[in-house]
Amino acid sequence: MKTDNSTLYTISLERLDPNQHGQLKYASAFVSEYIDDVRLDNGTLTIVHRDPAGSDRIQAGVEKLIERFSKGDFGFKEHILFENRGRMPYRGDIIADLVAAKTIKVLDPGLFIFREPFSSLLRFFDDTFVQRIAKAFGAKEESYPAIIHLSTLDKTNHFTSFPEHLHFLSHLRDDLDVIESFSDSIRAAGGWKEDAPLDLNRNMPKPRFAMNPSTCYHCYEGLQGETLEGDGIVATAVAKCHRYESKNHTDFGRLLDFSMREIILVGKPEFVRENRLKAVEHLKQLAIEWEIDCLIENANDPFFTNDFQVKASFQRNQEMKYEMRLTIPSINKSIACSSVNFHSTAFGTAFDIKTGKRPATTGCIGFGLERWVFAFLAQFGLDEAGWPATFREQYHAWHNKSK
Known part of the structure; x- marks a missing residue:
């Protein structure tokens, strides 16, 4: 048709x-x-x-x-750990409201400029997750680049699990003729055009880097070859992450460029498991305080490749991934805003991180900051008078302190 x-x-x-x-x-x-x-x-x-x-x-x-x-009959294991029913007084199209108020500027599907109060809410959520959860584990703050070595991504198996995400980086060759020819061609065309001829083989070398798709990868790269003392370490960082998801960027909350706060656990198995479950309890407490309509459930990563069923079923049956999903009332759906993950020794082995003589176990707690703001506003709207009293008090106290 x-x-x-x-x-x-x-x-x-x-x-x-x-x-x-x-x-x-x-x-x-x-x-x-x-x-x-x-x-x-x-x-x-x-x-x-x-x-x-x-x-x-x-x-x-x-x-x-x-x-x-x-393919196959793996029987995905379903397990809801927690549900919180909120009143969700706002039922409108929050994206349309944010655009109309010029609070966000849509540059492309999944690519935004955020202005007040969205930008302040981003910082508030991030600071709350650090103060209320990361600091409870004694996490040490780290800062990571927005790009990552392809060799590092290879160790995380990102190429074979999520190849569709990759945004490769390159540059013009270290060749004066190539650089000048490229510049001259753009000038002659009257500026950059989407259909501008660009001979990648001639003008650019093979990429060595990609945009970083996940905050925690740099933590493991930074610990490569180390033997940890004691039960383990906890690090936290916020990073700009990038995942190409084609036409899916038109879906609510599926951004091309987004901010991911993570709390990263590296150490002995018991250390990671216990702290991971404590993190779930912290998330429950915030949901109750803020009257968020949400649930925490067993989940799996959206693996893209042929072994999807095996990987996804293994994650679910071993309960290696929990997602905190917040309701978007206007579309009668929910989106994952946080995840609590257990990786076993996969990254410890890949990056030669040890506790004693054994590969370290890892886990992480992730917070998609833009998604948290989108989902919160989707339930309560832009008018602060409709926000839950406890949330409003905490936000104003933070805002006054940060001035």
Whole structure:
């Protein structure tokens, strides 16, 4: 079916477990670079595209993904640890309100400029997570770059688990002729154009770096080859993270560039497990205090590759990942704003970090700061009078102190 210059491809997902529908929608955006939109409604997937090969290539890609996500019978383990029902007095379109108020400026899908009060709320949430949770573990503050070595990403298995995320970095070759020729061509074209000819093989070397997709990776890189004393260490850092997610950036809260505060646990297994569960209790307390409508549940990472089912089922069955999901009432959905993760010895082994003679165990507690602000405002709106009293008091006390 065609509309204007686009073609609609529609398929019923009755063959696929409903729990996998969201993952299929996400992955379908990567089937073709000519896809304009992917929609999921009542078990039907609709893809709007301009693929020169027509819907045949779209269909083949979607069928391949359905096969991937339905392979085997692993029986995902479901476990809700905590639920808190909030009053959610605001039910409007918070994104539209923020744009209308010029509180956010949309530069591209998933790419924003944030102004007051959003920018202050970002800092408030971050400072609260540090003061109320990170400091409870004696975490030491660290600061990380926004870019990461490809060799470091290789050790984390990011290439084989989440290849779609990668934003590679490069630069013009160290060659005067190349640099001057590039500059001259841009000048002759009257400035940079999206269709500007750019011979990557001639002008740029192979990349050595990518934009960092996860805060904790740098912590493990910094501990490489070390043997830790005692039970372990706790570090905390906030970093700008980058994940390319194609047309999924139009989804509520799915940013291309975002701020991730993490509390990172490295040490003996008992040390990591115990502190991880303590972190869950801290999250519960904040949810109750702030009257947030949310739940904390067993989850899995959205693995992209062929071994999705094996990896995801292992995570769920071992309860290696918990997500704190906040409700977005206007769309009747929830988004993950925090995760509490247990990695076992995967990173300790990869980076040769030891406790005694054994590989260190690691875990992390992550806070997507922009998502926290979006979700909070989606439940309570921009008018502070509608915010929960305890939250409002804490925010004003912080704001006055930070002036």
